[in-house]
Amino acid sequence: MSLGRAYSVAVRGLDGVIVEIEADISSGLPGVHLVGLPDAALQESRDRVRAAITNCGANWPMSRLTLALSPATLRKVGSAYDLALASAVLSANTKTAWARLEKTVLLGELSLDARVRPVHGVLPAVLAAKQEGWPTVVVPVDNLAEASLIDGIEVLGVNTLGQLLAWFENKADLAARIAAGERVAEPTADLADVVGQTQARYAVEVAAAGAHHLMLTGPPGTGKTMLAQRLPGLLPPLSHGESLEVTAVHSVAGLLASDTPLITRPPFVAPHHTSSVASLVGGGSGMARPGAVSRAHRGVLFLDEFAEMGTSALEALRTPLEDGEIRLARRDGVACYPARFQLVLAANPCPCAPPNPVDCMCSAQAKLRYRGKLSGPLVDRVDLRVELNPVSAGVFVPDAAESSAAVRERVAVARFAAEERWRSHGIRTNAEVNGPLLRREFRLPRATMAPLQDALDRGLISMRGADRCLRVAWTLADLAGRTSPAIADVATALSFRQAGGMS
Known part of the structure; x- marks a missing residue:
């Protein structure tokens, strides 16, 4: 039996709740069982995560895999858990508890070729991680400017699942916090x-x-x-x-x-x-x-x-x-x-x-x-x-x-x-x-x-x-x-x- 663990955030309204994701590999017929009140988008993450892990050069466990999201009574919505699910599976399959993984909150959706796609609700999620005392949060690069708006927590951006795996093994660096550009003010009507x-x-x-x-x-x-x-x-x-x-x-x-x-x-x-x-x-x-x-x-x-x-x-x-x-x-x-x-x-x-x-x-x-x-x-x-x-004709005179x-x-x-x-x-x-x-x-x-x-x-x-x-x-x-x-x-x-x- 092998067990891996990763962490993400469930956003409810503007409030965030830390979600613990466990991956358990045990003997039995090959299959993926996802528990913890996932919605339809999260149910489909099984196929996205499997394809992403395979296409980034890692191995997928050919036995029974159980993925549990806690707290179990909290409904999990969306695709922001993909990155944490994949990390938990990789940790369990390699029987490695990376020190960085244990101290990091992960957010991001995975594509089939292992690219990390942006997700919604990153700002309240990062704020929740900071309030819970987490030192680091990893988000998609496209969400890095948004996550960087929160001070007091290390914010990193990732492009691919392979890059994240190399970061866990201290073989690569992730994109650091960036300063959000000034939004050009739209010309307002006078x-x-x-x-x-x-x-x-x-x-x-x-x-x-x-x-x-x-x-x-x-x-x-x-x-x-x-x-x-x-x-x-x-x-x-x-x-x-x-x-x-x-x-x-x-x-x-x-x-x-x-x-x-x-x-x-x-x-x-x-x-x-x-x-x-x-x-x-x-x-x-x-x-x-x-x-x-x-x-x-x-x-x-x-x-x-x-x-x-x-x-x-x-x-x-x-x-x-x-x-x-x-x-x-x-x-x-x-x-x-x-x-x-x-x-x-x-x-x-x-x-x-x-x-x-x-x-x-x-x-x-x-x-x-x-x-x-x-x-x-x-x-x-x-x-x-x-x-x-109604205005009179006199208004056409410049005033x-x-x-x-x-x-x-x-x-x-x-x-x-x-x-x-x-x-x-x-x-x-x-x-x-x-x-x-x-x-x-x-x-x-x-x-x-x-x-x-x-x-x-x-x-x-x-x-x-x-x-x-x-x-x-x-x-x-x-x-x-x-x-x-x-x-x-x-x-x-x-x-x-x-x-x-x-x-």
């Missing part, structure tokens, strides 16, 4: 391109300064989509921690570039209005994959023509909007993905949507059904609502519209003020502040709260709506350079909440 719409432009600036959700309604061609597309250009770059969070999500989703994996700019995700619930919040068989809300983490999720979307898809946004994360229970377990994004909604005022509202031919029932797609509890979570009107760069400077100053104010509470933006903190420790004078109190007494807004008005008021004060909101800020925040044609 806010100066938007014609007219002064109020909507200001709403976008407020949304950027406080990370508030925004709803834009109005006839087609008034600039709703243009404004939404320019919001990411007003946001500050991601911090290092935020970059790693966003990059980890995109790693699991398989959306990273091999040479410049680190995402430093807030993402902009705009799913089609026919998107399903699973594509929005995440899903799939086995272990759930990240959806649009997670891919937009720390960035902007833009839902154009949201009134044409399914009601169930829109209602599924409630939890991530409130909690900043999404938990998806599937057959193979529960996956938790971050989902702290800025939601931007855009829609026409009615189904026919003529350029001039006077020409509308929709019945009152059709308008009601169209507007009713967005429920009260969901629209109550939107901080800013703006109704855009001095502000550029994104000028607005971005004000947004950066406002965000810095908010971060300094909430730092002791572990909060970075005004949109994240909870109601009790606003009403107790940062309670405004009664005179300043008068417009909000009147709206509450008349039943025009809910208590949640009042809290969100206060958050917007603090953002308005930050943009104006004040240390606390004035009554004008509260009134303006309330006017933003009561505007919009879909509420």
Whole structure:
């Protein structure tokens, strides 16, 4: 009897679990038995591993081979275990316990000719190995830049199974950690391109300064989509921690570039209005994959023509909007993905949507059904609502519209003020502040709260709506350079909440 052992990582959501892989060669009829709850892709690894070992010049055991993946109760998904499976088989067949193998976590898929192919989820896997105290991790060369984003652990890249075997025997070196190249920033659309719409432009600036959700309604061609597309250009770059969070999500989703994996700019995700619930919040068989809300983490999720979307898809946004994360229970377990994004909604005022509202031919029932797609509890979570009107012919006269760069400077100053104010509470933006903190420790004078109190007494807004008005008021004060909101800020925040044609 011969026994070999290697280690890999199972990625569940953004969390990683170390998996011990044992290969046991015993007497009996030749055959490979894989145990430990493997999925279909992992079941097929038996053929990939056998061909790779044979084609790299090593011998395949011609007897009964048992491959066990522990913990046995954890579902193993994907092809990232190929490299560790092959290493365990080679260790058992040669009856050699290489010192390097015992201290290394292995990730990678094998081709039939023994080349090591890249896999998804390398960043959270390497982070899990580091947290568990492993000194070294070996990944495919194409994933080396991504793995190198994690400090505090030795990261090596391998091209072939033969190269890895030579490294185990101290006969060759593997590719060392590399510095990820700087991703070339894509040219962002400039806010100066938007014609007219002064109020909507200001709403976008407020949304950027406080990370508030925004709803834009109005006839087609008034600039709703243009404004939404320019919001990411007003946001500050991601911090290092935020970059790693966003990059980890995109790693699991398989959306990273091999040479410049680190995402430093807030993402902009705009799913089609026919998107399903699973594509929005995440899903799939086995272990759930990240959806649009997670891919937009720390960035902007833009839902154009949201009134044409399914009601169930829109209602599924409630939890991530409130909690900043999404938990998806599937057959193979529960996956938790971050989902702290800025939601931007855009829609026409009615189904026919003529350029001039006077020409509308929709019945009152059709308008009601169209507007009713967005429920009260969901629209109550939107901080800013703006109704855009058709622009006049005078906008063709050149004006001095502000550029994104000028607005971005004000947004950066406002965000810095908010971060300094909430730092002791572990909060970075005004949109994240909870109601009790606003009403107790940062309670405004009664005179300043008068417009909000009147709206509450008349039943025009809910208590949640009042809290969100206060958050917007603090953002308005930050943009104006004040240390606390004035009554004008509260009134303006309330006017933003009561505007919009879909509420």
